[in-house]
Amino acid sequence: MAKPSKENSPITEHLAYLLAQANREINRQLELRLSKEGVPVEQWRILKVLSDGNGHSMGELADAVLLNHPTLTKMIDRMVSDTLVYRVQDPNDRRKVLMFISDRGKVLSKKLNSLAVDQEEHILESYGDKSTSELKRLLESLIDSSN
């Protein structure tokens, strides 16, 4: 009897593929909601991180919002033009730039958050409370174990 070889297993059984597929779908749904305000998902993330009111350096932000540095720089350029955020040179380390959220940014951030919460609630309904929290727990632990 031939033992089932992982090499022949369909792509749909690979964790990497399942993650990509789930991420694509959930992201698509979130995108759809945020498009009501004409804002890409990454900008929601940026505003959300900055809405603690503190200054965050570009490097810190890039890590937090899952973008690499040049991409973030250019996205921030756009957001500065839209007066959603602003740059301040870090007085303690003048290599760094500290990003802050503006008042306009705060207003937008609130709207985006409620759209995002809408989605989470929609997931909770169709997918279930228990599965959702279990999935979150497992994802956190996967991320931890990868560092």
Place this chain on the structure above:
Amino acid sequence: MAKPSKENSPITEHLAYLLAQANREINRQLELRLSKEGVPVEQWRILKVLSDGNGHSMGELADAVLLNHPTLTKMIDRMVSDTLVYRVQDPNDRRKVLMFISDRGKVLSKKLNSLAVDQEEHILESYGDKSTSELKRLLESLIDSSN
């Protein structure tokens, strides 16, 4: 006592964010392995799907490998240049193009699969057998419930 509002919850608690983060990390690891053969993750997916030896239309492929049509067309153009795959007009529906894997593609696909299996095994080690299969189960069910 103020009830904790989801709007103020950190971004790291959102399912959409956790999925994006996990996907990014796992994908990065896979990319690293596949780069040994100089092949992007999407091409591995394409070769894997085509390695059943059947012809697959572009639309079918695009769905399976999570790319939209124009992006797939251009990636396939490159793979045709590299003689990894080839196009055949579908005789039953001449709007369609059927993609097939070449012999060279099959050889490469084997190498890529073992690199991908390496990664899965590495995940199993650091993350655990049980967590992995449970996570896969939950992801599949999330994907199902989103359609």
Place this chain on the structure above:
DNA sequence: TTGAAAATATTGAATATTCAACAATTGAAG
């Protein structure tokens, strides 16, 4: 049977991302 609508794939222009090089500042070793 004909003609309009739908399905399929590709193209080219517009947009976005990435890579490598750069500039500025800080840290740290001698």
Place this chain on the structure above:
DNA sequence: CTTCAATTGTTGAATATTCAATATTTTCAA
């Protein structure tokens, strides 16, 4: 101190992706 390496952020060119428009074929209703 001084100098050299490391850190931080940005830029420009190269690459990749996306959107809208197109061409071709099929479907289906009249």
